[in-house]
Amino acid sequence: METSPGTFPGRMFAHARTRPQHPATREKDLGIWQTWTWSEVAAEVRAIACGLAALGFKRGMHLAIIGDNRPRLYWSITAAQCLGGVPVPMYQDAPAAEFAYVLNDAEVAYAIVEDQEQVDKLMEARPQVPTLAHIIYDDPRGLRSYEGVVDYDSLVVLGREYDVAHPDFFDAQLTAIDPGDVAIMLYTSGTTGKPKGVRQSHAAFIAAALGSAEFDHLTPEDSVLSYLPMAWVGDHLFSYAQWVVAGFTINCPESGDTVMTDLREIGPTYYFAPPRVFENLLTQLTIRMEDASAPKRWLYQRCMAVARRCGAEILDGRPVSMANRAAYWLGNVLIYAPLRNVLGMSRVRVAYTAGAAIGPDLFRFYRSIGINLKQFYGSTETCAYVCLQPDSAVKLDTVGLPAPAVEVKIAGDGEVIVRGPMLLTEYYRRPDATAESIDADGYFHTGDAGYFDADGQLKIIDRAKDVGKLNDGSLYAPNYIENKLKFFAHIKEAVAFGNARDHVCAFINIDMGSVGDWAERRNLAYSGYTDLAAKPEVLQLVRDCVEQVNAELARDPALSGSQVHRFLVLHKELDPDDDELTRTRKVRRGYIAEKYAVLVDALFAGRATQHIETEVKFEDGRRGMVAADLPIETARTFAPAAARAAA
Amino acid sequence: MTMQRTVGDVVLKVDDISLAFGGVKALTDISFDVREHEIRAIIGPNGAGKSSMLNVINGVYHAQHGTITFHGVPRHAMNTHEAASQGIARTFQNIALFKGMSVLDNIMTGRNLRMKANFLEQALWIGRARNEELANRAKVEEVIDFLEIQHIRRTPVGRLPYGLQKRVELARALAAEPTLLLLDEPMAGMNVEEKQDMCRFILDVNEQYGTTIVLIEHDMGVVMDICDRVVVLDYGRKIGDGAPDDLRHNQAVIDAYLGVAH
Numbered sequence: 046m047e048t049s050p051g052t053f054p055g056r057m058f059a060h061a062r063t064r065p066q067h068p069a070t071r072e073k074d075l076g077i078w079q080t081w082t083w084s085e086v087a088a089e090v091r092a093i094a095c096g097l098a099a100l101g102f103k104r105g106m107h108l109a110i111i112g113d114n115r116p117r118l119y120w121s122i123t124a125a126q127c128l129g130g131v132p133v134p135m136y137q138d139a140p141a142a143e144f145a146y147v148l149n150d151a152e153v154a155y156a157i158v159e160d161q162e163q164v165d166k167l168m169e170a171r172p173q174v175p176t177l178a179h180i181i182y183d184d185p186r187g188l189r190s191y192e193g194v195v196d197y198d199s200l201v202v203l204g205r206e207y208d209v210a211h212p213d214f215f216d217a218q219l220t221a222i223d224p225g226d227v228a229i230m231l232y233t234s235g236t237t238g239k240p241k242g243v244r245q246s247h248a249a250f251i252a253a254a255l256g257s258a259e260f261d262h263l264t265p266e267d268s269v270l271s272y273l274p275m276a277w278v279g280d281h282l283f284s285y286a287q288w289v290v291a292g293f294t295i296n297c298p299e300s301g302d303t304v305m306t307d308l309r310e311i312g313p314t315y316y317f318a319p320p321r322v323f324e325n326l327l328t329q330l331t332i333r334m335e336d337a338s339a340p341k342r343w344l345y346q347r348c349m350a351v352a353r354r355c356g357a358e359i360l361d362g363r364p365v366s367m368a369n370r371a372a373y374w375l376g377n378v379l380i381y382a383p384l385r386n387v388l389g390m391s392r393v394r395v396a397y398t399a400g401a402a403i404g405p406d407l408f409r410f411y412r413s414i415g416i417n418l419k420q421f422y423g424s425t426e427t428c429a430y431v432c433l434q435p436d437s438a439v440k441l442d443t444v445g446l447p448a449p450a451v452e453v454k455i456a457g458d459g460e461v462i463v464r465g466p467m468l469l470t471e472y473y474r475r476p477d478a479t480a481e482s483i484d485a486d487g488y489f490h491t492g493d494a495g496y497f498d499a500d501g502q503l504k505i506i507d508r509a510k511d512v513g514k515l516n517d518g519s520l521y522a523p524n525y526i527e528n529k530l531k532f533f534a535h536i537k538e539a540v541a542f543g544n545a546r547d548h549v550c551a552f553i554n555i556d557m558g559s560v561g562d563w564a565e566r567r568n569l570a571y572s573g574y575t576d577l578a579a580k581p582e583v584l585q586l587v588r589d590c591v592e593q594v595n596a597e598l599a600r601d602p603a604l605s606g607s608q609v610h611r612f613l614v615l616h617k618e619l620d621p622d623d624d625e626l627t628r629t630r631k632v633r634r635g636y637i638a639e640k641y642a643v644l645v646d647a648l649f650a651g652r653a654t655q656h657i658e659t660e661v662k663f664e665d666g667r668r669g670m671v672a673a674d675l676p677i678e679t680a681r682t683f684a685p686a687a688a689r690a691a692a
Numbered sequence: 693m694t695m696q697r698t699v700g701d702v703v704l705k706v707d708d709i710s711l712a713f714g715g716v717k718a719l720t721d722i723s724f725d726v727r728e729h730e731i732r733a734i735i736g737p738n739g740a741g742k743s744s745m746l747n748v749i750n751g752v753y754h755a756q757h758g759t760i761t762f763h764g765v766p767r768h769a770m771n772t773h774e775a776a777s778q779g780i781a782r783t784f785q786n787i788a789l790f791k792g793m794s795v796l797d798n799i800m801t802g803r804n805l806r807m808k809a810n811f812l813e814q815a816l817w818i819g820r821a822r823n824e825e826l827a828n829r830a831k832v833e834e835v836i837d838f839l840e841i842q843h844i845r846r847t848p849v850g851r852l853p854y855g856l857q858k859r860v861e862l863a864r865a866l867a868a869e870p871t872l873l874l875l876d877e878p879m880a881g882m883n884v885e886e887k888q889d890m891c892r893f894i895l896d897v898n899e900q901y902g903t904t905i906v907l908i909e910h911d912m913g914v915v916m917d918i919c920d921r922v923v924v925l926d927y928g929r930k931i932g933d934g935a936p937d938d939l940r941h942n943q944a945v946i947d948a949y950l951g952v953a954h
Binding site: 074075076077186187189299300302303306663 | 829830833834836837838840842843845846885892896899900
């Protein structure tokens with residue numbers, strides 16, 4: 046069988062030949078890690094592909110893939126590619142109405158899903174999606190009496206029979222795939238407008254995976270935990286493209302709630318998480334340290350002070366005094382190594398974060414305890430592959446050097462534009478959008494504003510359309526302010542307003558876990574989020590955080606105008622189900638400003654309280670109302686010079 | 693969701709059960725039956741004798757009068773060990789778990805009757821103990837997967853929120869692979885979402901394992917939705933028995949629940 050190394054199926058079957066017994070996929074099932082080797086995976090992929098073919102799946106068709114990270118769903122991606130089809134992973138936590146949009150846009154006729162929950166949502170969406178004909182499910186629980194759906198095991202049996210009956214079929218399909226064929230369609234998260242289907246070829250994703258795998262010297266011995274949404278380009282690069290290209294092992298956690306335990310058990314060598322995950326880890330850690338006994342707290346604080354002083358420098362190989370080295374060595378034995386173990390990062394060689402800006406303090410924390418956390422930059426349209434940080438030159442506020450084979454330029458208006466083999470083929474059925482984003486010279490316009498620093502590393506300021514000016518003419522970059530606020534464990538989400546205004550105001554979402562714990566330790570009784578968020582003590586807590594941010598902003602001459610003058614703590618958590626966040630949990634600024642226009646007005650009009658009623662959607666589709674009188678707080682701001690004197 | 697199970701013959705029958713604590717009559721001449729694979733509810737106002745009825749069925753209380761017929765064998769009174777070994781498992785109104793033990797260990801206690809190894813073998817992890825533990829652990833993992841509590845496997849029960857503790861208690865009962873499951877207010881104190889989850893689990897148990905279920909519940913919505921037949925008790929007497937729809941219009945039941953003007 047001759048297969049092209051330029052396609053994903055070609056690469057997978059090459060692994061099955063050259064390292065048949067090497068573990069390819071693991072999944073924790075019934076409490077025990079199960080392993081599938083490359084040859085087993087290849088056989089399974091072949092059976093799925095033949096099964097799909099037996100059901101009528103043909104070249105060019107779309108296969109929707111919905112569910113948590115399950116081995117069979119990853120294999121289904123390759124199976125669809127074997128037939129020249131295009132897999133379309135979808136966000137598993139989206140409600141049926143959002144499914145309907147994507148399913149219709151992609152004219153999906155075949156779907157492989159994880160379980161009853163997803164089948165139910167597809168059934169609900171079905172009347173609006175006339176094309177959807179075949180639903181295949183992995184986990185049969187609760188589905189035995191459903192009609193018109195196929196279970197995975199039957200699909201595989203069907204596939205094996207089809208393979209026997211048509212012995213030449215599968216190989217013929219494989220040879221027909223071209224590296225230029227579309228390999229995957231990922232939907233953009235849609236911070237503005239409806240999601241668009243981004244079509245990427247085998248060649249593009251393999252170029253991105255090869256480039257990054259070589260950059261970080263990934264080998265078949267590496268191991269990753271696959272726990273991020275399969276529909277996200279980040280997961281597709283780290284858990285699929287690099288997996289098939291480098292031939293390492295992916296590990297699927299038992300469930301979404303067990304990720305932390307599974308991480309510890311697997312001890313991945315290569316780890317990837319959006320900043321939010323690192324934030325949550327640190328929040329949990331902070332909570333648990335505050336609950337620890339006094340001697341433990343003391344030891345932790347002393348060791349962390351040492352780590353802050355010299356940890357990152359030691360990791361970078363910069364000169365550090367002998368005394369600091371000795372202190373760090375001791376700290377490593379007592380705190381950092383056990384801490385890395387608790388975080389499941391004892392064996393991590395390379396860790397990446399991307400998807401949103403990471404707070405500098407957060408970033409520094411992980412590096413200071415010896416985790417080689419780096420940043421990269423990319424988007425769905427660029428296979429998440431534009432800039433990468435090399436081991437020796439990791440910086441807190443940049444996203445790295447242009448990746449191998451990628452050209453990065455700054456356009457006249459400050460927008461980052463890129464060119465290279467990893468660019469999208471097109472937006473599905475949107476020639477207008479494709480033409481708009483790729484210019485005549487073949488550069489893709491990212492929509493991010495940024496610049497190169499003195500060392501040639503790219504620095505991203507914000508989304509180009511979000512960067513604005515205050516009325517006094519000073520720079521206003523909302524994301525920057527929000528990220529500073531979000532670094533506090535007590536603040537989960539922040540939305541800043543200030544473009545074309547006299548000063549900056551902000552909405553805050555408290556972190557229920559962290560603030561709840563804080564309240565419990567103070568015997569502060571509360572009934573739920575809305576109640577807790579309105580407590581005067583909590584408002585004071587948030588005010589302290591805001592004022593610290595203001596003090597920091599005051600130190601930066603370019604940003605001292607962006608201090609947060611007034612803020613309020615929202616009465617509900619921002620939620621993707623209410624369209625306030627994208628599925629990748631980025632705030633949809635425009636939508637929020639519109640939805641909560643009364644609150645924005647109240648902030649800027651100087652009112653002391655504002656009544657608000659908001660409709661919320663529950664996970665099961667029911668609706669309810671949340672109403673509250675929100676107090677609006679004024680935060681202390683600092684004159685630039687005064688802050689410098691204080692510091 | 694359509695149920696494919698078929699309700700079979702009577703597996704449990706109680707006749708003329710009367711139970712008194714000194715002068716207090718908890719139950720008076722109660723008779724009803726439970727058929728195989730059905731979900732049977734016992735409802736009634738506080739103090740109606742619902743929990744006492746369950747306690748009589750699995751032998752915690754011994755009735756002064758009446759017979760209990762389980763799988764065709766009539767008895768004057770059950771005893772708890774016999775009930776458990778015959779395939780009756782239960783959960784309690786006020787959760788009865790070992791708070792300091794992990795979820796896993798708590799559920800393992802549900803397998804206690806299946807362990808044949810003696811004390812010495814278990815203590816030294818030799819002979820039958822090892823293989824038995826592995827086999828029983830596999831069954832327990834199945835239950836953990838079924839009730840979706842993998843993430844708390846190693847957590848001490850005392851640290852869990854109430855709703856999850858209830859689920860762990862159900863898990864322990866299921867680990868015994870019961871043919872008759874007695875649930876004492878499985879949804880008390882839960883929020884709407886937790887109740888929905890619990891309903892789904894009860895239906896799944898019934899459908900997948902064919903387990904016969906007798907449950908006490910206050911939430912009428914739940915009872916009407918998931919139960920096949922309902923017994924209504926009031927002041928220790930049976931005032932109604934039948935399908936949920938028949939009872940909806942039964943005047944005695946309405947009076948007992950809403951009260952009547954005197």
